[in-house]
Each structure stands twice: as structure tokens, then as C-alpha cells.
Amino acid sequence: MPNIYTAVVNVTGEGRNGGRVQSSDRLLETTLSLPKELGGAGTATNPEQLFAAGWGSCFLGAVRRAAADRKVKLTSTEIDVEMTLDHSDGEYSLAAVLNLELGGVDQDKATELANAAHQLCPYSKATRGNIPVTINATAV
Template sequence: MAVSYTAVVDVDGEGRNGGHVRSSDGLLETRLALPKELGGAGTATNPEQLLAAGWAACFLGALRRAATTRGVRLTSTAITAEVTLTHGEDGEFSLSAVLSPVLGGVDQATAEELARAAHQICPYSKATRDNIPVVLNATAAA
């Protein structure tokens, strides 16, 4: 398999609680902070937000590919990605996700079918498959 691209990101400091993130090309540079819900200041982004952003962007690309493959013309695409950090009584942490794409130019059944197809195509979906619960909530735009 040929390599298409490798992202390189360094994180230093306290990781999710006060760490600093920087990509090798300098295009991504930000601080990390615990969200208020976890007792932090909530003054910077966090790993769950970064995962949600990357997954959502990738998923929209997969949706467009699925539509093109099927000869479907989308008039618009948008998505909300929710990545939830949970912990059990044993103290172990885990993730779950909800992906809610909104697709223009198609009916509800087609929106749902394209979302299912995109979930098979998207590398983030493939990487998390059978590892975390994922809910797809596709909607046809009015």
C-alpha cells in the first residue's frame, strides 16, 4: 500500500491539561486545556474536539465520494460530530460518537444510505469501527 500522506504532530507539557500542540508544518498550533466539565478552565481546545473536527471533515469527503460513485448530486453538505468521553465505575475512559450529516438535494432515504456508505469509506470510521459506539443521524436538508 502506497503512503499518501503522513501528519506529524508534537504535543508537549501536560498533554490534555495545559499541553501545546504543533504540527510539523506549523499550520496547526494550539494549546490544550481540560474542559470545564472535567474540572478544567475550558480556555483551549481538547483532544475530543480535535478528533471530532478531523472525523467530521473526513466524513464529508467520504459522503461526497459515495454520492459521486452513485451518480447523486449533492447541493450542500454539513455535519455535526459529537465525540463523548465517558468513564465507567472502574475508572476506565472510553469514547463514543454521533455523526449527524445534513445533505442537500436528496431525500431522507438517500441521505441515510449515503451516510452508511460514507461510514464504510471514511478512514476515521474505519479506524474506530468495533472500537467505539457510533451513531449516524443523517438528515435530508429542506
């Protein structure tokens, strides 16, 4: 499969604590800050928030594709992504919970679409088997 898009992002400075992030097209420009929960100032975004934003938006796209493939009309889509940074046994790791709400379908169809999206989404594919992931799908 040919490459269809490559994002290029430059990170400078102190990384997650005081670093600066800039995409090559300059549409993304922000600083990074440790969250207050990790002893930081909590005055800027952090890598976990950026990862959650990317995964959530990609996952909703995969849900929409799964619905279209099944000729299912969704009336609404929303997702809250929880990215948890863990530190145990001297190692850092991530865990994720994806809380998906779908309108216009029953609970069985919401679950089916969530499972299908998890197979389609590149973020889900990249994390599969590498971090714990919980997907909660709710019909609204």
C-alpha cells in the first residue's frame, strides 16, 4: 500500500516538561507541560492528551467507515479517550479507555461498530497487544 500522508512534527526543548511542538505546516504549534498530577505546572498540553486526541478522532473516523460499510445511519458520534500514564516496577507504560457514544443505533449495533472500528483504526492497530485497551460503547 502506498503512503498517503506523512505528518512531520518537531519537538524541541525539555520534551514533556517545557518542550515546544510544531508541525511542518504550522497548524499545530504548542508548548508542553507536565500535568499537576505529575508535579508540573499543568499550564499546557501533554503527550497523553495529544495521543488521546489523535486516537479519538481517528477512531470516530473508523466508526463512521464501519457504519457506512454496513449501511447504518448514525445520528451522532462522540468519544472520550482516557490515556493513563502508569509507573510501576520502575517502568512507564500507557493504558487506554475509549468511551464511545453512538446515536441512531441500538446497543448491539453500537458494540458491533465499536469492535469493527477497533479493527480498522490505525491507532488501535498500533497499540494492539502493546497496552491495555478497554472500549465502552453506548447507544444514546
